[in-house]
Amino acid sequence: MHWLFQAVVSTATLSLATGVPAPPKSESIDIFELPLPPVAPTNDTGACNTSINPRHTGCIGRTSDFFQAGDFAPDGNHVVATVEFIGAPLAPHAASIFTGQQLILIKTNGARFSTGDPWKCLSCGVPSQNSRSLDDARDYPHIARNGQQALWGHNILYCGGITLVSERCTPxxxxxxxxxxPAGANSSGSPREMRMHPDDKHIGWSAFTSGGENSYYGRLQFNESPTNxxxxxxxxxxxxxxLLAKPNGTAPIMAQGSELKIDDQAIGVGELRGFSGAGDEILYIGPTHEANNIxxxxxxxxxxxxxxLTSHxxxxDPIAFSRDNQWFVTMDTRGSNRQMWMAGMRHIPPLVDLVTVTAASSTRNNGARRFFQPILIDRYGDRGDYFGQHVNYAGNGTNGSVNDPNWNGKADPAFxxxxxxxxYWQSLVIPPACGESNPLPCPISTAQGGRTYRVMLARLATRKPISPVPVFDAPDTIPWATQFPPGASLPSTYSLPPxxxxxxxxxxxxxxxxIAKDPLLNIIKMVSVEYTDFSDDGEHYLHGHEAVTLTLSASDPWLNHLDWYSDILQTGATNASKKTGLGLPSHNKCPRKYF
Incomplete structure (x- = not known):
């Protein structure tokens, strides 16, 4: 089925908030690919043979569902990553330890470890008594600022007080x-995507339940002999x-009698994405401030x-701050036009988002393919005509180049x-997002062994080394949050009445x-809006109508069917139109789109 949409948007300069400096100028950035273990042709036992890796230090696959690069060690010369080793021989061969998901360090300065490799496995060969009940979640690797520990998914790797980069850190x-x-047994859901605070003690995470996604903050406490x-x-x-939500706090959109009120200062920590460079702020994906603009x-x-922080x-989504708290890099679809068809018109209040937000967020992907590229932005965020700088802007766009659009960024970047x-790291588009019945042909990987993932190092060529700001003294109890002891249940949240x-x-x-609700599921299923000379800033004026009806799949709660009609005109500083259904005879006949 076809989605018909027109949007013509001109650029308007927004006034800057008092005290916010002028946007920075673009700068020179050089990009290099970091080395990874060699690629084995198959994952058959012994496929990682001497001709592929004569040092018997492991091989990885051409593709991997588990690879993920992380951040830097404190010395700035090493990056941590989760890899999946394949093709190792059977024990007692020394190379048999290089198998499955493991945590490695990668040299960033061209140097090598004593093995002769530019990488070192931190978790390979660890005695079983030293890794009891290792959790299967081994994503989002992060090295603590003390350099002695690593957050590895739902695990902490520790080398007995020795820095992880040291040759003395042996298995x-x-x-x-x-x-x-301890709360995992109740209705709070299982932790996911953990992020460590710069103080190396506190940690943030998200969790899904049937009611949606919530985020949390707590402290890590070692328990050598648990009895519970x-x-x-x-x-x-x-x-x-x-629980990162105010007790009885306000919602972003609330009803006061027959009036709707929008509060842009309402705290709605949806998906937690980490902390600022100093650790004084929690970073997250939150309720939209403009329609369909996440x-x-x-x-x-x-x-x-x-x-x-962002308004393009x-x-x-993924984001990381510099340690001087003055810059951040985010993985973003800007430049791909993936979202422009629904979010290109600015200054529309997020009313239809009450039913469209899940669909709007999903269109950043084509299956496993995400259209992210790294964007460098100063701490004050997008403003006016400033929307940051593409980190990998250089290159000729050809196959394998640093700005090849078939290589897409993934989580997480790091300074x-x-x-x-x-x-930052990238993955190459592979079937079914290309090839077979897809009209997009699959590119041929130029990475070693035809690998479809790569780790990229960007050198900010004109920058001088900075000094990190002091780490914020983070409390155990956040004043505006809700305490969530073991056994607690999620509090009820505000629900906008129909x-x-x-x-x-x-x-x-x-x-x-x-606003209409599904009487059985008690969720908003329809929003219809009629704009009349609507303006929040006195520069952009909205006229026209937009209506969206949501139907959930009976078999898959993530599959949304939307009947969406837009006919909005914007005048003033920007002349734009948002219109669906070219040539449709009436507003009652709406094009449909499955997400």
Missing amino acids: DKVHIYPIYW GTLRVPRYDLVGVN DVFAVHIITGVVRR PEYA SPDGTHIV GNYTLRGKHSGFAKTR
Whole structure:
């Protein structure tokens, strides 16, 4: 089925907030690919033979569902990554330890370890008594600022007080401890995508439940001999847990009688994405401030003040701050036009997002393919005509080049401690996102062994090393959050009642809004909005109508069917139109799109 959409958007310069400096100028950036273990032709036992790796230090596959690069060690000369070793011989061969998901360090300065390799496996060959009940989640690797520990999914890898980059950090000295959340048995869901605070003590994470996604913050506490819970091995407990939501807090959109009120300072930590460089702010994907425009936000740990970091109509998600707190890099679809068809018109209040947000976020992907590229932005975020700088702007766009559009960024990027380098990783488009019945032909990988993932190092050529700001003294208890001790249940959240409402523009006009709910599921299933001279800023004025109806799949809760009709005109500083259904005879006949 076809989705028909027109949008013509001109650029308008927004006024800058008081105290926000002028946007920075573009800078010179050099890109290099970092080395990885050699590729074995198959994952058959023994496929990683001497001709492929004469040092018997392991091979990886051409493709991998588990690969993920992380951040820098404190010396700035090493990057951590999760790899999947394949093709190892059977024990007792020395190379048999290089198998399955493992945590490695990669040299970034061209040097080599004593083995002769530019990488070193941290988790290979660790004695079984030192890695009891290792958790299967081994994603989002992160090295603590003390250099002695690594967060590896739901595990902590520790080398007995020796820095991980040291040659003295050998497998017999390594311990890997699972992270345990005593609340995991209740309705809070299982932890996912953990991020460590710069103080190396606190940690943030998200969790899905049937009611949606929530995020949490707590402290890691080592428990050598636990007497409670289902995991009675040496472990790290998550204690002093805070649910990152205000007790009885306001929602981004609320009804006051027949009026709708939008509060852009309402704290709505959806998916937690980490912490600022100092650790004074929590980074997250939150409720939209403009229709279908999904952005990254920061909320101060103490004050609860919310900052919108990105505002470009494209989708932003993974993010990392520099340690001087002055820059961040985000993986973003800007430049791909994946989101412009729905979010290209700015300054539309996020009313239809009450039913479209899941679909809007999903269009950043084509299956496993994400259209991310790294974007460098100063700490004050997108503003006016400033939307940051593509890190990998250089290149000729050809197969395998640093800006080859078939190589797409993944989570997470990271700054070196001195702020002069950025590391990120990419994956190459593969079937079914190309080839076979897909009209897009599959590219041929130029990476070693035809590998479809690569780690890239960006050198900010004109920058001088920075000094990190002091790490914020993070509390155990966040003043604006909700305490969440073991056994706690998720509190009820505000639910916008169905009905007819008016949203008044802060400057002029109004938006007549009708909201309908599914009586069985108690979720909003339809939003209809009629704009009349609506303006929040006195520069952009909306006129026209938009309506969206949601139907959920009976078999898959992630599959949404939307009947979406738009006919909006914007005047003033920007002349734009958002219109679906070219040539349709009436508003009652709407094109459909399955997501």
